[in-house]
Amino acid sequence: MRLDDLTQQSGEWLRGAGPESDIVISSRVRLARNLADFPFISRTTLQDRERIEAILHERVEAIAAENDVLYLDLGKLEQIDRQLLVERHLISREHAEAQGARSVAIDGGEKFSLMINEEDHLRIQVMQSGLDLNSVWEQVSRIDDSIEEKATYAFHERLGYLTACPTNVGTGLRVSVMLHLPALVITRQIDKVFRSLQKISLAVRGLYGEGSQAMGDFYQISNQVTLGLTELDLIRKVSDIVPVIIDYERQARDFLIKESHESLHDRVSRAYGILRTAQTISSEETMHLLSSVRMGVNLGLISDLNIPSINELFIRTQPAHLQKLVGGDLETTDRNIERARYLRRCLNKENGNRGTAEHN
Amino acid sequence: MKCQKCDKMATFHITELTDGKPVEMHLCEDHARKYLSESSGDPTPVGGMAAALAQQIAIGQAAEELAQLDQQSCPVCGITFFEFRSQGRLGCPHDYVCFEQQLQPLIVNIHGESEHVGKRPNHSTGDSERRTQLIRLRRELNAAVEEERYERASQLRDQIRRIENEES
Numbered sequence: 001m002r003l004d005d006l007t008q009q010s011g012e013w014l015r016g017a018g019p020e021s022d023i024v025i026s027s028r029v030r031l032a033r034n035l036a037d038f039p040f041i042s043r044t045t046l047q048d049r050e051r052i053e054a055i056l057h058e059r060v061e062a063i064a065a066e067n068d069v070l071y072l073d074l075g076k077l078e079q080i081d082r083q084l085l086v087e088r089h090l091i092s093r094e095h096a097e098a099q100g101a102r103s104v105a106i107d108g109g110e111k112f113s114l115m116i117n118e119e120d121h122l123r124i125q126v127m128q129s130g131l132d133l134n135s136v137w138e139q140v141s142r143i144d145d146s147i148e149e150k151a152t153y154a155f156h157e158r159l160g161y162l163t164a165c166p167t168n169v170g171t172g173l174r175v176s177v178m179l180h181l182p183a184l185v186i187t188r189q190i191d192k193v194f195r196s197l198q199k200i201s202l203a204v205r206g207l208y209g210e211g212s213q214a215m216g217d218f219y220q221i222s223n224q225v226t227l228g229l230t231e232l233d234l235i236r237k238v239s240d241i242v243p244v245i246i247d248y249e250r251q252a253r254d255f256l257i258k259e260s261h262e263s264l265h266d267r268v269s270r271a272y273g274i275l276r277t278a279q280t281i282s283s284e285e286t287m288h289l290l291s292s293v294r295m296g297v298n299l300g301l302i303s304d305l306n307i308p309s310i311n312e313l314f315i316r317t318q319p320a321h322l323q324k325l326v327g328g329d330l331e332t333t334d335r336n337i338e339r340a341r342y343l344r345r346c347l348n349k350e351n352g353n354r355g356t357a358e359h360n
Numbered sequence: 361m362k363c364q365k366c367d368k369m370a371t372f373h374i375t376e377l378t379d380g381k382p383v384e385m386h387l388c389e390d391h392a393r394k395y396l397s398e399s400s401g402d403p404t405p406v407g408g409m410a411a412a413l414a415q416q417i418a419i420g421q422a423a424e425e426l427a428q429l430d431q432q433s434c435p436v437c438g439i440t441f442f443e444f445r446s447q448g449r450l451g452c453p454h455d456y457v458c459f460e461q462q463l464q465p466l467i468v469n470i471h472g473e474s475e476h477v478g479k480r481p482n483h484s485t486g487d488s489e490r491r492t493q494l495i496r497l498r499r500e501l502n503a504a505v506e507e508e509r510y511e512r513a514s515q516l517r518d519q520i521r522r523i524e525n526e527e528s
Contacts, residue, residue, distance in 0.1 A: 036453060036491035039437045043451035045502070119449070141479070148481050154453035155488045159467070160476025162453040166463060167470055169456070171478040201472070228473020 003072065003081055007316075007324045011088050011110040013178070014311035018130015021307070022298045023246050025178040025218065028089075029136045029235075030125040031144055032163045032172035034154040040164035041117060046100050049117050053101040055151065056116045060105045063146040068108035075101060080329070083320035086208070089127065091115055093208070112143065120164050120172070122147070131242060133175060133235045141231070160227065170227030175238045178207070179245060182217040182295045183252035190219075193245060201225050202241060207287075216287035216314060221245070253299060268296030276347045280336040286317045286343065305347075313346060363388035434458050436496040454492045494523055 013026035034040060038052050057071070074082060074095065082096040091104050095118040102117035115123040124147075126139045154162040160170040168174070184190040194204050207218040221242065223234045256264045271292035274281075294310045296302040315321055317339050323330050326338050363370045363386065370386035430442035439451030441459060450456070456463060468474050481488075497520050504513040 034453065036488040037494035039452040039495050040450055042447060042449045043437045043439055048498075144479075145482065148483070152483075152488055152491050153481050154492070155481050156453070156456055156476075158475055159456055160478060160480075162456055164449045166450070166467055169467065170471065170473075170476045173478070225471045225473070227467065227471035227476055230478045234478075 010312045013127045015129040016308040016311045021130040023249055024131040026127050026129055027133045027136050028127045028176045029140045030123055030174045032120040032168045033122040034120050036152045036154040049100040052121050053116050056122055059147045060114050070106045073103050080320050087318040087320050133239050137235055168226050171231050173231050173234055174222055175235050176220045176222035177242050178220045181219055181249050182291050184249050185217045187252045217291040265301050268292050268301045275343050278340045281340045361386050365391045452495050
């Protein structure tokens with residue numbers, strides 16, 4: 001498998017399948033681990049980082065032997081390719097922008113991503129479409145065990161797995177579920193939901209982590225605490241609350257359908273109309289409109305589109321993806337024109353009106 | 361349609377449902393973002409939390425004590441408490457041992473707990489603390505080479521090899 005193959009597929013977390021997948025986009029679990037005989041990343045020399053990379057690379061190769069694994073040396077990748085991986089949630093923004101030896105191993109289905117020399121020496125991440133945290137945890141834990149067979153992790157009798165940041169110490173576990181909550185945003189109830197989640201020490205973040213709140217009404221709910229609870233208890237904490245939020249979102253959608261059907265239908269139709277006809281469009285506006293369209297499809301207000309193809313548009317209209325599809329660097333203005341062209345082509349084709357875009 | 365707050369095009373159409381009555385808002389991208397971020401409140405950023413809390417430790421200290429505390433450094437990786445406080449990231453596993461007293465309240469503040477009850481590595485963990493010493497030895501080796509103390513460097517190299525071989 002090659003990096004460019006990624007742009008041709010939609011990726012596990014956008015498959016739009018699995019339990020509750022109208023609202024739950026994906027389930028994700030990651031573990032933070034460090035080797036006992038090296039400093040944490042901020043105190044490493046370049047040589048240390050190379051050795052950590054080599055040791056973990058070997059371990060990852062050994063367990064990945066039977067899978068179709070893409071092993072990428074991030075230092076050697078172009079900036080746009082690193083950005084592409086960030087947009088696909090396969091590496092973090094920090095990992096993309098860091099210095100020195102660092103890499104990522106990704107399986108062909110884009111479920112696993114093993115990040116070497118991120119904030120910690122190793123971050124093991126598994127993602128799955130829909131709501132299914134237990135199965136994701138089992139896969140993460142299995143990978144963790146096989147790496148640990150021949151590596152000595154930094155571990156403290158009382159504090160558990162030691163991490164560069166004390167916020168991850170103990171289990172090193174971050175469990176997160178990505179939800180699409182447009183109706184809670186429209187009805188302005190989302191703040192209330194956030195506040196109650198914060199009270200039970202769960203964190204809420206946007207599509208691409210901190211500071212991306214409003215993007216496409218996607219929210220990630222995850223555990224804040226990593227110490228003093230078992231992995232299964234932490235998972236339960238998140239998976240117990242998700243059905244409650246799903247229920248709120250469904251109630252808000254029902255309310256909109258009943259109380260302001262015309263205004264909702266109008267909003268959805270206008271969003272769809274703009275996406276099919278715009279001549280230039282920013283990434284943010286695209287996300288915002290796609291969010292309405294996605295909800296419209298789920299509520300049966302749009303019948304000629306399906307969820308997987310909308311999910312795909314969310315990712316393919318991101319800056320790096322768009323530039324890969326076009327095959328060159330584009331300035332913002334040109335990108336907005338290309339994005340509009342791409343949307344017209346996809347959405348008018350879906351609709352069976354192939355060719356209308358060409359008349360513009 | 362124009363933005364309600366300026367002359368730009370309104371690209372965001374927000375429906376307010378306070379008191380169960382829908383009110384439409386038409387805003388440009390900038391104003392919409394401002395409007396939405398004002399109403400949604402900032403969730404605590406996780407990454408910065410350790411640093412934020414570490415700053416709090418500092419508030420409770422007398423200036424003199426703090427200066428002293430800040431200068432303490434880890435014998436294994438060399439990070440000072442001040443460096444940890446300003447970056448929010450620790451330097452090596454041994455920091456959890458040598459700064460235990462200072463980290464303890466911080467950890468309880470973050471997690472509400474102080475003891476790990478989850479998964480453990482399958483093989484012995486006593487190993488882990490002994491391996492930490494390799495970090496110190498390698499650092500000393502680098503320093504010895506830099507200062508051209510080659511005899512010391514070769515001793516250290518042997519010592520490192522010995523530990524590395526014992527483990528594997």
